[in-house]
Structures are given as C-alpha cells and as structure tokens.
Amino acid sequence: MNDKKRSKSERTIRTVALFGIMAALALALSWLEAQIPPFFALPGMKLGLTNLVVLLTLYRMGSPAAMAINLVRILLSSLLFGGFMALMYSLAGGMLSTTVMILLKRFGKFRPLTVSIAGGISHNIGQIAVAMIVMNTAAIGWYLCVLWLSGLVTGALIGLLGGQLIRKLPERLFPDHPPE
Amino acid sequence: MKKIRGLMILTAILFLTGGCSGAIQSEDDSEAYRELFAMDTVMSVRAWGDQAEAAVEEAAAEIHHLDTLLSVGNPSGEVGQINRNGSGTLSEDVRLLTERSLALWEETDGAFDITVYPLMQLWGFTGDHPAVPQEDAIRETVQLCGSDKLIFQDGILTLGKGQGIDFGGIAKGYAGDRIMTILQQHGVDSAVISLGGNVQCLGRKTDGSLWRCGITDPDHPQESDRFLGIIQTEDRAVVTSGGYERFFQEDGKTYHHIMNIRTGYPAETGLRSVTIISSEGLLADGLSTACFVMGETDAVAFWRQHRSAFDMILLTEDDRLLVTAGIGNDFSSERPFTVISD
Amino acid sequence: MMKNKKSLRRDIVLILCLLTAGLLICLTVWLFSGKGGTVVVRVGGTVVGEYSLYETRTLTLQGTGGTNLLRIQNGQAWIEDADCPDGLCIRTGKISRQGQSIICLPHQLVVEVQGVTSGNEIDINVK
CATH class of the missing domain: 1.10.3980.10 (ApbE-like superfamily)
Incomplete structure (x- = not known):
C-alpha cells in the first residue's frame, strides 16, 4: 500500500511466500516441541515455541496473518503428528491465545513481552476448557493454578525472545508491515 | 481508557475459565418402597421411576405368589x-x-x-x-x-x-430375577432389593453412581457399619452364604444350616462365608451355597471354568479374604485381600 | 520506536495483574482444598470407580486405548505404570488433596481426589 514502486502482483507473491515460510517455521517448531521430552508433569504444559512465530507474525505482518498462520499450523500439525483430540486441544488453546494477543496488541498497544505472557496463559486456559468438557470434570483448580503460572513463565520466555526477533529482524523481510 | 480495555479482556479470560463447570443434573424420578415378610424373612424393594409405585406393588404380589408356590x-x-x-x-x-x-x-x-x-x-x-x-x-x-x-x-x-x-437354595434368587423383570416392564431403571439379605440391583443409583453393597462381616453380623468389604456394582445380584446365618450350638460345638449332602453334616470346608456376584439372582443364590459346600480349592477351580458367569468373595476360616479377578477393582475392604486371577 | 515510559508502565501493570490473578487462584485452591478422602476414577467422563484413599490397593484401569496402573496407599494416589505415549500421568506424581487430579489425556482418564466421606457408607447390606 505504501510502496507504489512495487506492482500489486509482486506484493501478492511476496506475501504468499512469506505466509508459506512462516507457516512452515511454525510447523517445524511444532515438531521440535513434540520432540522435547515431556519434562513438565501436566498435560497442556508446554514451552509454546510456535508462539514465537505467532508473535513475530502479529507484530510484523498483522493480525489476520497471525491468525491465519496459526490456524494452518494447528491443522497441519494435528494432521501430521496428532489425532482429532490433539486438534481440539490445539484449536482451543491456539485460537484463544491468538485472539487475546491480537486484542491486546490492537487495543492496548502492549509490548511483545506482555502480549506473549497473556498469550501463554490463555493458551493453557483454552486447553483446560476443552479438557473440562472432554473429561467431565469441574475440579481443575490445581490445573488452573499450575497452568496459569507456567503459562506466565513460558509466555515471558517466548516474549523476551520474540521481542528481540521483532526488533532485530531486518525490515526488508517484512516490507509491507514495518514495525511500529 | 486503554487500561480499562486490558482489564476487560482479563476479566473475560477469568469468566471463560469459571464458566465451564457443566454438571449434569438428572431429574429425580419418584421413589417407591415396600417392605414385606415372605419366605421366612424380611424383604425390601426400592425402585425409582414414573411407574415405580405400580412396579413395586406387582413385585410384592409376585413374591407372595412364589412364596406360596415354593414354601416347604x-x-x-x-x-x-x-x-x-x-x-x-x-x-x-x-x-x-x-x-x-x-x-x-x-x-x-x-x-x-x-x-x-x-x-x-x-x-x-x-x-x-x-x-x-x-x-x-x-x-x-x-x-x-x-x-x-x-x-x-x-x-x-x-x-x-x-x-x-426344597428350592430354598435358589428361591430368593429366582424371586429377585422375577422382580427385576417386573420392574423393567414398568420402566424402572434404578432399583435395589434385599430378599432377606440377598441383594439385587437394577441399573445404577439415580445420581449415576454405583450401588455400594456392604457384605456382612461374620465377626460382626449385627453391626451396621462394619463390613467384610464393600462391593460397588450395577445390574448384579450379590448373595452371601455363611455358617453364621443360621446355626445352633450343642455340647460346645456349632452346627450351621448349610448341609453337605454326602456326609449328612453341616459342610465343614474351611470357609466362613461365600459371596457370589452375578447378573442372575438364581445363579448367585445357588452358587453361594454350592461354593460354600465345595470349599476353597474346588470353588476357585469352578470359578476358573465359569468366570464369565460370576465372581466371588471368599472368607476362609484362617481369615484370608479372596476376591476373584472380575471384581478386583470394585471391591474394597479394611482387611487385606488377595485377588485371584488365572 | 514510539515506546515511552507511559507505555512501559501499562505493560508492567498488566503483567502484575496476570501474576496476581495466578497467585490468587493458587491461594484460593490451596485454601479450599483439605485432605481428600476418596479417589474417583473416570474414563471419558463416566465414573468407573470410587475408592477410599486410606485403603491400600492397586488398580488396573482400562482407559480408551490403554491401561494405567493406579496405586492408592496412605491417603495418596498415584499412577505407577501406564502404556500411554507421554507418561505424563506417572510424572504427575502423588495426589492427596481435595480437587487434585491426575489426567491421562491419551486414555481419557481422570483420577480425582474428593472430599472425606465415611468410607463405610453403603446402600444396602448383603447378609
């Protein structure tokens, strides 16, 4: 939009390529995360490496891109590595956290670190909500407690890393959405 | 303003986490209860359902009918x-x-x-x-x-x-089966009956949980809060036979009512009580007597041949408690017990 | 870079809010959960068994697609062995307080500690 020298089709090609790269990166991180031995003692407790890509996309390519890439990533990784239940958990966690992150960024203009923390927590909460329905249990107090705090910590780690990436990655990689 | 928006989102998250405790509540059916004396013992029928009252009425009539028919x-x-x-x-x-x-x-x-x-x-x-x-x-x-x-x-x-x-060894069990059929015909899906201690239950409790049947402890037969163990079950008959039920003493020796037909004396096989759990009341009733007469070794061998038909709980005279594999998970006891498998 | 001190303060406020909320949840859960009395086992949302926390037993639980070995002893319950792919249920460790649970997602299994009931409550007596 702001680059009149570039033709529309050129921009489209670039955007599609960028989408592909980001989705592939997210998928790769998904796979990597699945390879990490489960050193956390609770289901739903994750490092959330893919959130790095979502965070990056959100700040450098915009909200629709972040949502789209995350959705593609979830569908593909569930198809490749998990089953239907894994898809339900990922969808609930991923959609909730991405929505929260988008809202916080758009209306609150918060920093990547803060957005990532909120994303980490809401990701875990989305998964808990599905678990509650599937397992027919309301007694998830302990899980909520542990997953809230773990989401906060992992969200902070990803946020610190992501914040650096957002700042350091060269502008020409994301020409259509320069950093704010 | 923006801070308020952030807080609103936070509140939304909190609501989302708190709003999902969907407990399932089933509407309570009406309960019917009848206690009656028949077959030389006390019987009780408790049922839940729209037609529970009529069902229990017919069950009582059936018990009296069978009592007249079978009484020696x-x-x-x-x-x-x-x-x-x-x-x-x-x-x-x-x-x-x-x-x-x-x-x-x-x-x-x-x-x-x-x-x-x-x-x-x-x-x-x-x-x-x-x-x-x-x-x-x-x-x-x-x-x-x-x-x-x-x-x-x-x-x-x-x-x-x-x-x-004398059909005394299976009459109550058969009556139980008949009652279950009658109750089901009246749309009852939750019921528990005791025919002089022979328990038979239909479905689960109205809250969806299993029936908890406390098995009388021969050491404390009169106490209502001390049991040999508790079996949790649904759609099953639970029948216990033991020498402690009916007995008399003569010259310092105890004689109970479970006869060994070969010796002509009360069966002395090293067992104190046998509990049979089966989907059929008649079978549970008959086998509780039969397994008591057989003794531990033969009873266990018999179970291995018919393990799909019933399960059992044995208490031996040397105070060992044995439970067959099919109910190993459903039985609890304050005493230590051994689960018999293949 | 338009970030100024004011925006930084808002970030800190939100992070602190989230942290406080988390700690409050933990505190509430801790306050409202005493020592448990019974263990309830559910598979796919259906109750398959209820056991006292104070009766020693080892249970082989049949979940969807696999089994978990549950051990109950001295007021604690834990999964001793399981054939689920992640083994998280074993890592969860011992649970003893009301509301604590062990969840095995692959087998749709929930082991949950509930309040104290007199373990001898029965519906009917077998004589």
Whole structure:
C-alpha cells in the first residue's frame, strides 16, 4: 500500500511466500516441541515455541496473518503428528491465545513481552476448557493454578525472545508491515 | 481508557475459565418402597421411576405368589404337595426351577442339591428347635438324598423313596430375577432389593453412581457399619452364604444350616462365608451355597471354568479374604485381600 | 520506536495483574482444598470407580486405548505404570488433596481426589 514502486502482483507473491515460510517455521517448531521430552508433569504444559512465530507474525505482518498462520499450523500439525483430540486441544488453546494477543496488541498497544505472557496463559486456559468438557470434570483448580503460572513463565520466555526477533529482524523481510 | 480495555479482556479470560463447570443434573424420578415378610424373612424393594409405585406393588404380589408356590411349610403349595404325594405336574415357575436345579446339581458335581430337604428336617432346621440327630438316622437319610434319584419327565416330577425337595437354595434368587423383570416392564431403571439379605440391583443409583453393597462381616453380623468389604456394582445380584446365618450350638460345638449332602453334616470346608456376584439372582443364590459346600480349592477351580458367569468373595476360616479377578477393582475392604486371577 | 515510559508502565501493570490473578487462584485452591478422602476414577467422563484413599490397593484401569496402573496407599494416589505415549500421568506424581487430579489425556482418564466421606457408607447390606 505504501510502496507504489512495487506492482500489486509482486506484493501478492511476496506475501504468499512469506505466509508459506512462516507457516512452515511454525510447523517445524511444532515438531521440535513434540520432540522435547515431556519434562513438565501436566498435560497442556508446554514451552509454546510456535508462539514465537505467532508473535513475530502479529507484530510484523498483522493480525489476520497471525491468525491465519496459526490456524494452518494447528491443522497441519494435528494432521501430521496428532489425532482429532490433539486438534481440539490445539484449536482451543491456539485460537484463544491468538485472539487475546491480537486484542491486546490492537487495543492496548502492549509490548511483545506482555502480549506473549497473556498469550501463554490463555493458551493453557483454552486447553483446560476443552479438557473440562472432554473429561467431565469441574475440579481443575490445581490445573488452573499450575497452568496459569507456567503459562506466565513460558509466555515471558517466548516474549523476551520474540521481542528481540521483532526488533532485530531486518525490515526488508517484512516490507509491507514495518514495525511500529 | 486503554487500561480499562486490558482489564476487560482479563476479566473475560477469568469468566471463560469459571464458566465451564457443566454438571449434569438428572431429574429425580419418584421413589417407591415396600417392605414385606415372605419366605421366612424380611424383604425390601426400592425402585425409582414414573411407574415405580405400580412396579413395586406387582413385585410384592409376585413374591407372595412364589412364596406360596415354593414354601416347604405350606402343604397346599405346589412344592408342599409334591413332597407329600411323591410326585406332581409342575407349573411354569417350578418347572423352570427344577430344570435349573438339576443343571446346577450336575455342574457343581452335586454340591447344589434340592433333595437336601429330608436332611434339613432331620436336623430340625425347618422348625424352631434344631438339634444334632442320631448318627444312624443321618446315615439313613443320606442314602435317601441325591438328585440322581429324581425323575423329571414330560413336565412331571417324581421323587425317589423318602425324598423331599426344597428350592430354598435358589428361591430368593429366582424371586429377585422375577422382580427385576417386573420392574423393567414398568420402566424402572434404578432399583435395589434385599430378599432377606440377598441383594439385587437394577441399573445404577439415580445420581449415576454405583450401588455400594456392604457384605456382612461374620465377626460382626449385627453391626451396621462394619463390613467384610464393600462391593460397588450395577445390574448384579450379590448373595452371601455363611455358617453364621443360621446355626445352633450343642455340647460346645456349632452346627450351621448349610448341609453337605454326602456326609449328612453341616459342610465343614474351611470357609466362613461365600459371596457370589452375578447378573442372575438364581445363579448367585445357588452358587453361594454350592461354593460354600465345595470349599476353597474346588470353588476357585469352578470359578476358573465359569468366570464369565460370576465372581466371588471368599472368607476362609484362617481369615484370608479372596476376591476373584472380575471384581478386583470394585471391591474394597479394611482387611487385606488377595485377588485371584488365572 | 514510539515506546515511552507511559507505555512501559501499562505493560508492567498488566503483567502484575496476570501474576496476581495466578497467585490468587493458587491461594484460593490451596485454601479450599483439605485432605481428600476418596479417589474417583473416570474414563471419558463416566465414573468407573470410587475408592477410599486410606485403603491400600492397586488398580488396573482400562482407559480408551490403554491401561494405567493406579496405586492408592496412605491417603495418596498415584499412577505407577501406564502404556500411554507421554507418561505424563506417572510424572504427575502423588495426589492427596481435595480437587487434585491426575489426567491421562491419551486414555481419557481422570483420577480425582474428593472430599472425606465415611468410607463405610453403603446402600444396602448383603447378609
């Protein structure tokens, strides 16, 4: 939009390529995360490496891109590595956290670190909500407690890393959405 | 303003986490309860359902009907007449009971036998004053007993010389099965009955949980909060047989009512109580007596051959508690117990 | 870079809010959960068994697609062995307080500690 020298089709090609790269990166991180031995003692407790890509996309390519890439990533990784239940958990966690992150960024203009923390927590909460329905249990107090705090910590780690990436990655990689 | 938006989102998250406790509440059906005296014991029927009242009413009528039919003490009843006349044409209920009794007699190698009646009379267990009979009399009576001397042909049952039959070992179990059918016909899906301690339950409790059946501890038969163990179950009959139920003492020795038809004396097989859990009341009732007579080794061997039909809980005289694999997860006890598998 | 001190303060406020909320949840859960009395086992949302926390037992639980070995002893319950792919249920460790649970997602299994009931409550007596 702001680059009149570039033709529309050129921009489209670039955007599609960028989408592909980001989705592939997210998928790769998904796979990597699945390879990490489960050193956390609770289901739903994750490092959330893919959130790095979502965070990056959100700040450098915009909200629709972040949502789209995350959705593609979830569908593909569930198809490749998990089953239907894994898809339900990922969808609930991923959609909730991405929505929260988008809202916080758009209306609150918060920093990547803060957005990532909120994303980490809401990701875990989305998964808990599905678990509650599937397992027919309301007694998830302990899980909520542990997953809230773990989401906060992992969200902070990803946020610190992501914040650096957002700042350091060269502008020409994301020409259509320069950093704010 | 933006801070407020952030807080609103936070609140939304909190609401989302708190708003999902969807407990399922089922509408309570009406409950019907009836207590009655029949078959020389107290019986209770408790059922839940729209037509529970009518169902329980019909169940009570069926119990009285069967009591008249099967009672050995009632000379005008069908069994009473057969015992007096030595033969008789069987009604539908008695024919079925006879067929099942003979099959059980064969399967249990004679441990279950309806021709035990003369022995019960001799020992006085049919009356109020049981006593140890003369040894000669016992030997003579043992000769009379045995289902092999029964002739059942074309719906007519003929007893051997001096024989008498008593369906006491399966009558309550059969009544239980009949009641379950009647209750189901009335749309009852949750019920629990006790026919003199023979328990049979239909479905689960109305809150969806399993029935908790406390099995009487022979050491504390009168106490209502001390049990041999608790079995959690649904759609099952739970029947216990033990020497502690009916017994008398003579010269410092205890004699109970479960007869070994081969010796003519109360069965002494090292068992204190046998509990059978089966989907069929008749089978549970019959096998509780049969397995008690068999003793631990034979009873366990019998279970291995018929493990899909029933499960059991054995208490031995040396205070070991044994539970078969099928109910290993559903049984709990303050005593240590061993689970028998293959 | 338009970030100024004011925006930084808002970030800190939100992070602190989230942290406080988390700690409050933990505190509430801690306050409202005493020592448990019974263990309830559910598979796919259906109750398959209820056991006292104070009766020693080892249970083989049949979940969807696999089994978990549950051990109950001295007021604690834990999964001793399981054939689920992640083994998280074993890592969860011992649970003893009301509301604590062990969840095995692959087998749709929930083991949950509930309040104290007199373990001898029965519906009917078998005599």
